[in-house]
Amino acid sequence: MNEEKQQSAPVQILSRGYEKVFFENWPMWLGGLLIGVMSIITFAWARPWGVAGGLRNWGDWFFATIGIYSHKPLSPWISTNSVLTLGLLWGAFSSALMSKQFALRPAPGLELLKGIIGGILMGTGAAMAGGCNVGGFYSAMSALSASGIAMMIGLIMGAYIGLRYLYWELEHFPPGAAGGGEKGEKSFDWLRVQPYIGALALLGAIVFAWAYSNMALTRVGVLLLCGVAFGIIIQRTRFCFVRGFRDPFMTGEGEVPRAIAISLIVSILGFAALKWTGLRGEQVYVPQAFWFGALVGGIIFGIGMVIAGGCGSGSVWRAGEGQIKLILAVIFFSLSTSLVKAGIKGSEALSKLMGHRVFLPDFLSYKWTLILLIALLLVYYLLATWNEDTDKFTVEI
Amino acid sequence: MVDDITPDETLDCRGLSCPMPILKTKKAIGKMKSGQILEVLSSDPGTKNDLPAFAKKGGHEFLGLKEEQGFTRLYLKVK
Numbered sequence: 001m002n003e004e005k006q007q008s009a010p011v012q013i014l015s016r017g018y019e020k021v022f023f024e025n026w027p028m029w030l031g032g033l034l035i036g037v038m039s040i041i042t043f044a045w046a047r048p049w050g051v052a053g054g055l056r057n058w059g060d061w062f063f064a065t066i067g068i069y070s071h072k073p074l075s076p077w078i079s080t081n082s083v084l085t086l087g088l089l090w091g092a093f094s095s096a097l098m099s100k101q102f103a104l105r106p107a108p109g110l111e112l113l114k115g116i117i118g119g120i121l122m123g124t125g126a127a128m129a130g131g132c133n134v135g136g137f138y139s140a141m142s143a144l145s146a147s148g149i150a151m152m153i154g155l156i157m158g159a160y161i162g163l164r165y166l167y168w169e170l171e172h173f174p175p176g177a178a179g180g181g182e183k184g185e186k187s188f189d190w191l192r193v194q195p196y197i198g199a200l201a202l203l204g205a206i207v208f209a210w211a212y213s214n215m216a217l218t219r220v221g222v223l224l225l226c227g228v229a230f231g232i233i234i235q236r237t238r239f240c241f242v243r244g245f246r247d248p249f250m251t252g253e254g255e256v257p258r259a260i261a262i263s264l265i266v267s268i269l270g271f272a273a274l275k276w277t278g279l280r281g282e283q284v285y286v287p288q289a290f291w292f293g294a295l296v297g298g299i300i301f302g303i304g305m306v307i308a309g310g311c312g313s314g315s316v317w318r319a320g321e322g323q324i325k326l327i328l329a330v331i332f333f334s335l336s337t338s339l340v341k342a343g344i345k346g347s348e349a350l351s352k353l354m355g356h357r358v359f360l361p362d363f364l365s366y367k368w369t370l371i372l373l374i375a376l377l378l379v380y381y382l383l384a385t386w387n388e389d390t391d392k393f394t395v396e397i
Numbered sequence: 398m399v400d401d402i403t404p405d406e407t408l409d410c411r412g413l414s415c416p417m418p419i420l421k422t423k424k425a426i427g428k429m430k431s432g433q434i435l436e437v438l439s440s441d442p443g444t445k446n447d448l449p450a451f452a453k454k455g456g457h458e459f460l461g462l463k464e465e466q467g468f469t470r471l472y473l474k475v476k
Contacts, residue, residue: 025446101442103467107412170420238443240415250416251423253454309414318414321442325414388454397424 021236022099022195031237032259036266038233039142042226043274046219047080048143048285049230050135051312052126052337054085055330059123059338069342080223085316087227090205092320094228095235097198100191107325110173118308119315119329123336125301127344128354129154129294130287132301132312133241136294142267143285144275144369146358147294149376154295158302159245160395166306167397202228234317241311245302252394254384261381268373276366286357293354399461402472404436405429411440411468418444419451422473426457429475434460440468448473 007015042049060073076082096102107115122132129136129151137155141148205228212221233239243256274280287294305311308329310318315333318326344350360369387393408425410418418439425435437448445462448471452459460472 105412105414105440107414111413111417166416166420170424174421238446242416246416251419251451251454253450255450306416309416323414397420397427 018098018195022095026237028237028239028255028259029262031233031239032261032263033266034233034237035230035239036263036270038226038229039139039263039267040270040274042084042223043142043271043280045222045226047223048135048139048271049084049226050081050131050139050285051085051088051316052123052132052135052333053081054079054083054088055123055312055316055334056127056337056341057082058085059334059336060342062335063338063342078217078220080220083220083224084227084230087205087224087229088231088234088313088316089227089320090201090224091228091231092235092317093231094198094201094205095232096321097194097201099198099236100194101235102194102198102322104322105324107323111325112328114307114309115325115328116332118304118306118310119332120336121304122301122308122312122315122329123304123333123338124340125154125158125297125299125304126312126333127337127340128289128292128297129301130289130297130354131285133305134312135285136287136289136297136301138241138264138267139285140287140294141264141373142271144268144272144360144366144373145286145290146360147287147290147355149373150289150291150294151298151301154298154300155245155302155305158299158304159242159306160249160302161299162303162306163246163249163395165303167395170397230313231317231320234313235321240314242305242309242314246306248384248387248393249395252387252391254388257384258381261377261384264377265374268370268377272366272370275361282359282361283357286359288351288354288357290355290358297354399463399470399472402434402436402460404472405433407436407438409438410444411438413439414441415443415447419447422448422451426455426473426475431475433475435473435475437471437473438468439471444471445469 039049057073057076057079060069061076063069064072126132126136131140133155137148137151205224209221209225240256244260247253247256275282308315310326310329315326315329319330344354406425406429408421410421418437418441422437429435449459452473456476458474460474463470
């Protein structure tokens, strides 16, 4: 404490800022707002935010390396899908270190199995819907596609089914405790050095972006930094899309649904501007999944995310924080989504079944599309808030 | 102070991640009487935010938390 008093003014300001960013709780709505802003910035630089595409690239790369696929995918170092997801993992990992929250957290056997099964279900659902809760829902709805709405309905249904399963499991297989997170004697205080490693990791991301830029891959470098920004925002707010669909049924809380609604309204307005003005292609991030792929994929994804305890973005940031269950979920997500996507691409009948690209302004005009989507999100916002007081949707154990 | 609290029940959720600690709490509270105190042990960093919010929503009183090596003790007074 004495040392602090002797610090010079700039150092004090910096350390106050550090405390504020990495130790104080960020409100959930701020997380939503910042994700909305980052979503627009990311699209303005290069392309919309996505997570599952990166995981698929890693799965494709793995299967190509062991000789199961004949074609090599785009290198994970160049693929914008991969770099965005790598950035998310990188940002969450650095942020967890900076806030002294990184620890390899083991879990009981049943929990690990749920991570694996949840990961496989999410990978399958994301392949069908043309993306996870980010690419298939968040960015797809921002991109004014109809399948974003279909996936939202699917996610709500899937979250309800998944929660019913968790209730059933709690009755029949009450989870055992795995014991303390960290055991054994500590030779040195690992928590104390975490922030320094975190700061080095963040600096490393900037150096990487610099290097990309020098190789004339500036957009890839910027996307890496955008991913890192998403990772920090999401880790610090513990922003969880699962909660947006699960909480109204589980605890009746409406904080996350409100934050998602705010976030999406911001993001939709930005995407509409970029597309209407012709700065970005209208068909970008309009998945070929309306309605079957988005709805049914959304249901399967919704069940998986509740069982795993993390969605596309949520599993990745929790993996970055060292949770073994979610590390398994991410690995099995990437393998299954790669295989299922390859299966769908390889079959004309399956591709057809998934559905069409539906860009809403083609049918409704931009004006009515915006009115429809914003009204839909306001209904979601209001229903979640109304449920907070009445518990009409809340399921008792 | 949290140190003076004698819980009526203790729920060990160490090693479990979101949402299992909250679900187990929700189930345990259903079986407890009004005014009783529940102690929750959790190693999931999210529980520190989630449990007070859950208590507030349900009208239970969140009494505070105590950091231990690798986990947190959290205390809740049932409505």
